[in-house]
Every structure is written in structure tokens, then in C-alpha cells.
Amino acid sequence: MKIYHIDRESWVKGLAASAEVYQLVGPVREKDDFDFKVLDKGQMPDLTGTDTRLSPKALVFPKSEIMMTFSTDPNDPDCNIMKEAKKEYPKRAVIGIRPYDARALQILKMNYDNGDYQDPYFLNAYEAITFVGLAVNSPSSTDFSTSCGTGPFDEKGLDVLLVAAGEEGDFYAKILTDKGDAWAKAAGFSKEAGSDVSTRIEAMKKTAEEAISSKIAFDKIEKKTVLELFEADHWENTAFACINCGTCTYACPTCWCFDIQDENFGTKGVRIKNWDSCMTGLFTLHGSGHNPREHRYQRTRQRFMHKLKYFADKYGEGIMCVGCGRCVRQCPANIDIREICETMNK
Amino acid sequence: MINPYVPYPVTIDDIQVATEDKSLKTFRFVFKNPGDEEKFSYKAGQFAELSIPGQGEIPIGIASSPTEKGFVMFTVFKTGKVTQYLHSMKVGETMGIRGPLGNWYPWDTLKGKNILIIGGGFAFTTLRSSIKMMLDPKNRGDYGNIDVVYGARTPGMLLYKDELVEWEKRDDIRMHLTVDSEAPNWNYHVGFTPAVTEKVAPQASDDTYAIVCGPPIMIKFTLPVLEKLGYKHDHIIMSLENRMKCGIGMCGRCNIGRELVCKDGPVFTLDQINLTPKEY
Numbered sequence: 071m072k073i074y075h076i077d078r079e080s081w082v083k084g085l086a087a088s089a090e091v092y093q094l095v096g097p098v099r100e101k102d103d104f105d106f107k108v109l110d111k112g113q114m115p116d117l118t119g120t121d122t123r124l125s126p127k128a129l130v131f132p133k134s135e136i137m138m139t140f141s142t143d144p145n146d147p148d149c150n151i152m153k154e155a156k157k158e159y160p161k162r163a164v165i166g167i168r169p170y171d172a173r174a175l176q177i178l179k180m181n182y183d184n185g186d187y188q189d190p191y192f193l194n195a196y197e198a199i200t201f202v203g204l205a206v207n208s209p210s211s212t213d214f215s216t217s218c219g220t221g222p223f224d225e226k227g228l229d230v231l232l233v234a235a236g237e238e239g240d241f242y243a244k245i246l247t248d249k250g251d252a253w254a255k256a257a258g259f260s261k262e263a264g265s266d267v268s269t270r271i272e273a274m275k276k277t278a279e280e281a282i283s284s285k286i287a288f289d290k291i292e293k294k295t296v297l298e299l300f301e302a303d304h305w306e307n308t309a310f311a312c313i314n315c316g317t318c319t320y321a322c323p324t325c326w327c328f329d330i331q332d333e334n335f336g337t338k339g340v341r342i343k344n345w346d347s348c349m350t351g352l353f354t355l356h357g358s359g360h361n362p363r364e365h366r367y368q369r370t371r372q373r374f375m376h377k378l379k380y381f382a383d384k385y386g387e388g389i390m391c392v393g394c395g396r397c398v399r400q401c402p403a404n405i406d407i408r409e410i411c412e413t414m415n416k
Numbered sequence: 417m418i419n420p421y422v423p424y425p426v427t428i429d430d431i432q433v434a435t436e437d438k439s440l441k442t443f444r445f446v447f448k449n450p451g452d453e454e455k456f457s458y459k460a461g462q463f464a465e466l467s468i469p470g471q472g473e474i475p476i477g478i479a480s481s482p483t484e485k486g487f488v489m490f491t492v493f494k495t496g497k498v499t500q501y502l503h504s505m506k507v508g509e510t511m512g513i514r515g516p517l518g519n520w521y522p523w524d525t526l527k528g529k530n531i532l533i534i535g536g537g538f539a540f541t542t543l544r545s546s547i548k549m550m551l552d553p554k555n556r557g558d559y560g561n562i563d564v565v566y567g568a569r570t571p572g573m574l575l576y577k578d579e580l581v582e583w584e585k586r587d588d589i590r591m592h593l594t595v596d597s598e599a600p601n602w603n604y605h606v607g608f609t610p611a612v613t614e615k616v617a618p619q620a621s622d623d624t625y626a627i628v629c630g631p632p633i634m635i636k637f638t639l640p641v642l643e644k645l646g647y648k649h650d651h652i653i654m655s656l657e658n659r660m661k662c663g664i665g666m667c668g669r670c671n672i673g674r675e676l677v678c679k680d681g682p683v684f685t686l687d688q689i690n691l692t693p694k695e696y
Contacts, residue, residue, distance in 0.1 A: 137421050138421065138422060140469035140470065141469075142469055142470050149510060150425070150468070150469045150509070150510040150511055150512070151425045151448075151469075151510060151512070152422055152423055152425075152467065152469060152512055154419055154422055181666055181668075182666060184664075184665050184666065184679070186664070186665070186679065187420045187664040187665065187666070187679075188417050188418070188420070189420070189421075189666055190417045190419050193417065194417075295691070296673045296674065296691065296692065296693065297691065297692075297693065300673070300693045301693075326666070326668060327667060327668035327669065328661070328662075328666070328667050328668070329661055329667065330421075330472070330473065330661045330662065330667070331472070332469065332470050332471060332472050334470045339469060339470045341421075341469070346667070346668070346669070348668065348669070353659070353669050354658065354659050354669055354670075354695075355659060356657070356658070356659055357474075357493075357495040357496045357499070357659075358495065360632070362658065362694075362695040362696050363695060368695075372671075372695075375673075375693075376668075376671070379674075380671065380673055380674035381674075383674050384674045
């Protein structure tokens with residue numbers, strides 16, 4: 071496995087060179103926060119923030135995406151026939167995605183490629199991306215990623231792992247896949263790092279992991295049955311403060327639920343896929359008026375049961391949370407998944 | 417990669433008002449593209465998304481039987497935006513169907529077994545598909561006794577009346593039709609479905625399975641009757657409904673615990689349902 075040493079000048083040049091072949095995407099500062107955006111020619115990703123406010127999931131699962139188009143014009147021979155929307159999936163390199171966020175997109179992929187069906191919108195977007203991740207040297211106080219089967223240096227969802235090398239703006243770039251290798255070639259990176267680099271990266275990884283003081287455990291959740299956890303008497307209390315605003319579900323990198331809606335413009339229209347949230351009553355409302363999750367606490371319970379139990383039982387790949395801490399930081403009611411996990415794990 | 421969101425285009429071939437209050441209509445669809453009918457090959461108990469561009473989609477049980485060729489049939493209750501619009505559509509119009517979706521009644525397990533079908537109201541659609549399929553001369557030998565308990569509020573609210581009358585006359589299926597209260601010219605049972613079930617259902621045995629599909633109130637009172645008759649929970653088969661969008665196990669709203677009603681269901685044994693939260 072190759073590890074390159076990239077100094078500041080080569081970095082700027084390399085990104086420009088790879089932009090000839092790849093559409094570059096990276097964090098961009100927006101007021102006080104960061105968001106992943108397609109970079110303009112010559113624009114550099116801003117790697118000074120730890121997490122973007124919203125996760126990078128919109129790169130593969132846009133907030134709103136046209137899936138199909140149609141005409142309802144009776145004179146159109148294709149009246150009322152759905153047509154797959156024409157889409158381009160240019161080769162993309164996502165620069166500076168955090169390792170646990172890249173792992174989160176792998177979790178999304180488990181949902182969108184479920185063995186029986188494949189969501190082409192998600193999968194085409196995902197396959198087109200080369201993930202050039204940036205290790206987290208200084209984890210935030212709400213980072214509990216190491217408890218979630220990932221971490222600040224996790225390589226699972228990445229093609230390249232960048233590690234800020236200490237010197238001004240230098241990186242080590244650890245090539246993890248053929249896709250990563252192709253991107254590094256396009257960028258022209260060729261200076262191999264010194265022989266002690268693996269040891270240095272390991273040491274930095276250890277320091278970063280040890281800096282994470284926030285931990286969760288779900289060993290007892292694993293052993294308890296779904297019904298024991300579901301019927302526990304704490305849920306109304308646990309969910310008391312939750313106003314079902316859905317902020318957590320939108321900020322979350324692993325929340326994958328969506329809605330399908332039609333929009334008409336005269337006799338033309340589109341069928342679109344939108345982010346949805348289990349926090350809303352409409353999410354489960356039957357045509358009859360019956361709602362299996364009528365009460366607010368039932369929806370809160372659904373979210374945590376899904377993340378910490380249903381997903382874990384179904385896939386055997388740990389919990390549906392990567393410990394990025396976005397929901398903890400952004401919840402207006404101070405609901406903390408770590409505390410809820412602790413309650414469930416008693 | 418096959419795009420599972422794109423419906424097959426179909427033409428509405430026939431529309432029949434199905435109940436006296438006109439709240440249900442039965443639609444027959446014919447596939448516009450040769451080959452799509454083959455791709456839509458289904459089993460009794462599955463459902464599909466009826467897709468009307470500009471209106472949306474609705475998950476509806478397939479009422480036709482796999483033994484019926486050349487069309488697919490659905491009976492739809494007028495209740496929301498899409499169904500209201502569908503009820504206003506005319507023969508000859510184009511729309512879409514996506515499917516078949518979900519699992520089916522466990523026909524492999526049911527081979528050689530006696531079958532008790534219990535249905536109520538307009539949840540009789542996939543049961544009609546099942547009965548039609550089993551009564552087909554090619555299939556009838558695969559199953560033992562067939563008992564059908566089917567109840568509705570009034571005679572005019574029973575679906576597929578012509579066929580019910582026809583099946584009533586046969587000797588290879590026992591029909592137990594019932595309505596909630598006495599009605600003119602009604603010569604069958606009177607009373608709620610659970611009470612009639614208690615009277616007419618065959619005793620439980622390892623070789624007898626019950627398929628139950630109906631409104632929540634009917635299910636609530638029928639399950640204790642079946643238990644009393646000795647039916648084991650793995651011999652009671654139910655079809656669930658939940659709000660759905662994608663129908664392919666991705667959009668996330670129809671779960672009961674870890675199971676997705678659209679993809680892991682809609683058919684479950686009571687045994688399986690007992691292990692999940694009752695969020696349906």
C-alpha cells in the first residue's frame with residue numbers, strides 16, 4: 071500500500087490536476103458552518119472545520135431528487151407514461167470527508183442495495199465517487215465514533231485517507247483502493263513518504279482515538295429482545311423533551327428514509343424522492359386515519375430502536391450510528407443519543 | 417441495473433363498481449408493452465403500487481389470480497388523493513403498475529394442507545386471488561379441504577358476488593358467507609365473522625392452516641376464536657397493511673420492528689408478529 075507525502079504546493083497543484091478528470095467536491099464554509107459543495111475551478115476545499123453541519127449524505131441521497139418525468143397531456147402519445155429522468159453521474163472526488171461519515175454512506179448503501187432491489191439513483195452516485203477522506207486529529211467532545219465500529223482514522227469507506235502531517239499544510243495520503251490510486255495518479259502525487267510513515271500514522275491514530283472520552287455501550291441492547299426494549303416503561307420519559315422537529319434525522323449521515331411525491335407543472339410533471347423523517351405523524355398515517363405511531367414518544371422510540379436495535383439485528387454490522395455527534399450538537403431539546411443508549415442498555 | 421421505481425405502463429381495460437355504496441371499484445389493467453405481463457409474474461398474496469402520474473402511488477393487493485392471464489385486477493376503496501382520482505378515471509386511460517411486491521401466502525408450506533380462509537369487508541382481494549388460484553383444476557389437487565368465512569356489513573358490501581355464488585354451488589370448497597344483521601333475501605349466516613368462524617371452522621390440526629385478512633376489529637376478535645379452536649400461532653397466517661411509499665424496502669416507514677411490511681411481508685405468521693411491536 072502506497073503512502074504519499076504531499077506538501078502544500080503539490081496539494082494545490084494536485085487538486086487542480088485531478089479537477090481535469092474529476093468533479094471535485096469538498097467542504098465549503100457557509101456563514102458559521104460548513105457544507106459539502108461542488109468546488110469551482112481553482113476553489114480549494116476548506117478543511118479547517120471538523121464536521122459539516124449536514125452530513126455529506128446529500129452527495130448520494132439528495133434532499134430532493136427527480137426520479138422520473140411524465141406528461142399528462144392527452145395529445146402526447148406518451149401521456150401518463152413515466153420516463154426515467156436523464157441523469158449524469160460525472161466521476162467525482164469528494165475531498166475531506168471524515169472517515170466516520172464515509173462509513174455512514176456504506177451503511178446507507180446496505181439499505182439502497184438490499185439484495186432484491188437496487189436504487190439506481192443512490193448507487194450510480196455512490197459508484198461515481200472516489201472518497202478522499204481526512205483523518206480527524208482532534209476529535210470534538212461529541213465524537214463517540216470509536217464506540218460505533220468506526221473512528222477518526224477509519225479506512226472502511228474510503229479510497230484514500232489523508233492525514234494532516236503536522237508541518238504547514240502537508241498531508242500523508244494513504245492509498246486504500248484502485249479508485250484511490252487512480253485519483254492520486256490524476257493528481258500527479260508521486261513522492262512516497264518516508265519509511266517511518268506508517269508508524270507515525272499509527273501513533274496519530276492512537277492519540278486521536280484516545281482523545282475521544284465519550285463512549286457508548288450497547289452490549290445489553292444486543293442481548294435483549296426487541297419487545298423487551300420496545301415495551302420498556304421509560305420511553306415517555308425519555309422522549310418527553312423531543313418536539314419531533316426532525317433536525318436529527320436531517321443532520322444524521324445514516325438516516326435514509328425518504329418520501330416520493332409528484333409535482334405538476336401544467337401538463338408536465340416529475341416524480342421526486344425527498345428526505346423524510348420518522349419524526350412526523352404523516353410518515354406512518356394510514357388512509358383510514360389510523361396511525362400506528364400516533365404519539366410523539368412513539369416516533370422518538372422508533373428512531374432510537376431503529377438505530378440501536380432493529381438495524382443491528384437485521385444486518386449484524388453494529389448500530390446505525392457512526393458517532394459523529396451532529397444530532398447531539400444540533401438537537402434543540404438537548405436529546406442525546408448517548409444517554410438514550412445508556413438507558414436502553416441498562 | 418433495473419430501476420424498481422419505474423412502473424409498467426398499463427391501460428384501464430374494465431371498471432366495475434364493486435359495492436352497493438360505490439366506495440369500491442374493481443379495475444382491470446392490460447399491460448401496454450408485450451413482455452411486461454411476463455415480468456409482472458406474481459403469486460397470490462402479493463401487492464403492487466398503482467401509479468398515477470401527477471397524483472402518486474398506492475399499494476394495493478392483487479385481486480386477480482396468477483392463473484388468470486391477459487390482465488391484472490385490483491379492487492380499490494376510495495379514501496385518499498390517489499384513490500379518489502383513480503375512481504374518476506375511465507376505461508382506455510393509461511397509468512402505471514409497479515410490482516409485484518412483497519411476499520405471498522406460503523404456498524409451498526400449504527401444499528397438501530386444509531385451508532381456512534377468514535376475510536372481512538374489502539380485505540378480500542388477495543383472498544379472492546388465492547381461492548381462484550387454488551380452485552384452478554391444475555392446482556385444486558394440491559390442497560385439502562378449503563373453508564372460506566367471509567363477512568361484510570350487508571350483502572351489498574360483499575366483493576365479487578357473482579363468484580361467491582358460483583363457489584357456493586361447488587362441492588370442493590365450503591363457503592360460509594355472513595352479514596352483520598338480517599337482510600332481505602339473505603339465505604346465509606347472520607353475525608360477525610369471528611362468531612361465524614367459531615361455529616363453522618374446522619378443528620385445528622397440524623394439517624390445517626388459517627389465513628386471516630380483514631379490518632383490525634375483525635382480526636382482534638377472530639384470533640382468540642382460532643386459539644380456542646386450537647390453532648397454533650405458526651398455523652395462523654396474516655397479511656398486514658401499513659403506509660408505504662417505495663414498496664421495495666427502502667423508504668423506511670412501514671416497519672414493524674426490524675421487519676418491513678412491504679418487503680419482508682405483507683404476509684406473516686402470528687408467530688412472527690408476536691415477536692414484533694404492534695406498530696400496524
